[in-house]
Amino acid sequence: MQKDTSPTSTSSSGGGRIRHRKRSNEVIPEVSKANGSGQLLVNDKSKYKSMLIRAYSSVWMIGSFVLIIYMGHLYITAMIVVIQIFMARELFNLLRRAHEDKQLPGFRLLNWAATSIIFAISRNTMFIWHFFFTAMLFVYGRILSQRLVNTVNSDKVLYRLVSSLIKYHMVVCYSLYITGFIWFILTLKKKMYKYQFGQYAWTHMILIVVFGQSSFTVPSIFEGIFWFLLPATLIVINDIAAYIFGFFFGKTPLIKLSPKKTWEGFIGASVTTIISAFMLANIMGRSQWLTCPRKDLSTGWLDCDPGFLFKPESYSLLGWTPHWFPWKEISILPVQWHALCLGLFASIIAPFGGFFASGFKRAFKIKDFGDSIPGHGGLTDRMDCQMVMAVFAYIYHQSFVVPQSLSVEMILDQILMSLSFEEQEALYRRLGEVLQQGIQRMY
Numbered sequence: 001m002q003k004d005t006s007p008t009s010t011s012s013s014g015g016g017r018i019r020h021r022k023r024s025n026e027v028i029p030e031v032s033k034a035n036g037s038g039q040l041l042v043n044d045k046s047k048y049k050s051m052l053i054r055a056y057s058s059v060w061m062i063g064s065f066v067l068i069i070y071m072g073h074l075y076i077t078a079m080i081v082v083i084q085i086f087m088a089r090e091l092f093n094l095l096r097r098a099h100e101d102k103q104l105p106g107f108r109l110l111n112w113a114a115t116s117i118i119f120a121i122s123r124n125t126m127f128i129w130h131f132f133f134t135a136m137l138f139v140y141g142r143i144l145s146q147r148l149v150n151t152v153n154s155d156k157v158l159y160r161l162v163s164s165l166i167k168y169h170m171v172v173c174y175s176l177y178i179t180g181f182i183w184f185i186l187t188l189k190k191k192m193y194k195y196q197f198g199q200y201a202w203t204h205m206i207l208i209v210v211f212g213q214s215s216f217t218v219p220s221i222f223e224g225i226f227w228f229l230l231p232a233t234l235i236v237i238n239d240i241a242a243y244i245f246g247f248f249f250g251k252t253p254l255i256k257l258s259p260k261k262t263w264e265g266f267i268g269a270s271v272t273t274i275i276s277a278f279m280l281a282n283i284m285g286r287s288q289w290l291t292c293p294r295k296d297l298s299t300g301w302l303d304c305d306p307g308f309l310f311k312p313e314s315y316s317l318l319g320w321t322p323h324w325f326p327w328k329e330i331s332i333l334p335v336q337w338h339a340l341c342l343g344l345f346a347s348i349i350a351p352f353g354g355f356f357a358s359g360f361k362r363a364f365k366i367k368d369f370g371d372s373i374p375g376h377g378g379l380t381d382r383m384d385c386q387m388v389m390a391v392f393a394y395i396y397h398q399s400f401v402v403p404q405s406l407s408v409e410m411i412l413d414q415i416l417m418s419l420s421f422e423e424q425e426a427l428y429r430r431l432g433e434v435l436q437q438g439i440q441r442m443y
Contacts, residue, residue: 053375216394234346242269270347277343353388
């Protein structure tokens, strides 16, 4: 019999023993030719079938999204939570090794199975749900705590209960995390240390990626649905336009990480996105439901003064257009100029989130993160650019849109968000005394 001389085996100099490199039993799915062959869409013979599948999925996704937007802020936040659950599931599944997980007491939880929470929680899934619940409680507790207080401030008993829970929110989250940390140490198994610590680090990385962006997305929703809806819509438009332009005209490859991306699709999508940003801002900016901020967790209709950004300004076209042109002036919302910046980022910078995801998938030799959306892959495949855009939209809003100087409205909001009911009463009495003293001095 011929000896194995492959690089996977080496001879020991002492006893002639042959040592074989340990091979993983993990089955890595093959990358389809559509993803790895570098074939452009314009040359793909099955492109029309793929386009129909993607179009069908896009229609029901957009329809569901519009319905949730109509239902309001709280339902949009719930949608974000559901998306995060599925994203975490898809990302954890990348490194699942079933043959090793079965040997680790309680550790499969760090590798996740989202459906297990829906149907039955087994001992093997408790670990990941512990860290997931802790991360969710920490992030959403910090974001929604004061709005929850504002919702229940009419009921004194419930108000005091909620205020007490919020006061000890950090202690509860830290205690839960330390409990999971000690639990992890106690489940360490000999000869599996490297793998277990790798999975522990992987768990934390995924939770940071998934929940990190929510600390920007959810506040944008409550600042006004406009600041969530417009950036998210621009990413969808950019993605659809890039696909269409690449489908019909794409001939010049854009980047090796994504062989189907073309310069024609990138440029066409950029122009379409920037124009759409300017036009959509005018349409969305006229709806109080989209522009008014929400200070609590109620679902009622909103009525507010949206501010000067959403009040139209007229610009004369005399001298700029021929005499036969029907419109002599145009009405533009100031927020439309900000929308151009969002459109520019969505078309030029945000796609690099997709390029990053493409490189990530190539590293693991997979085509998509999942198969929950026919023709699109998994939810993570749809959210790669959205996460980059959500962070930018929040930072841009806080830096360039929110006024830096204090106003009566901002001070009142801080009072309602930061002071307890008793403290607000004390402040009210104190202000009354100060005003009374000022009136006496005047007269």
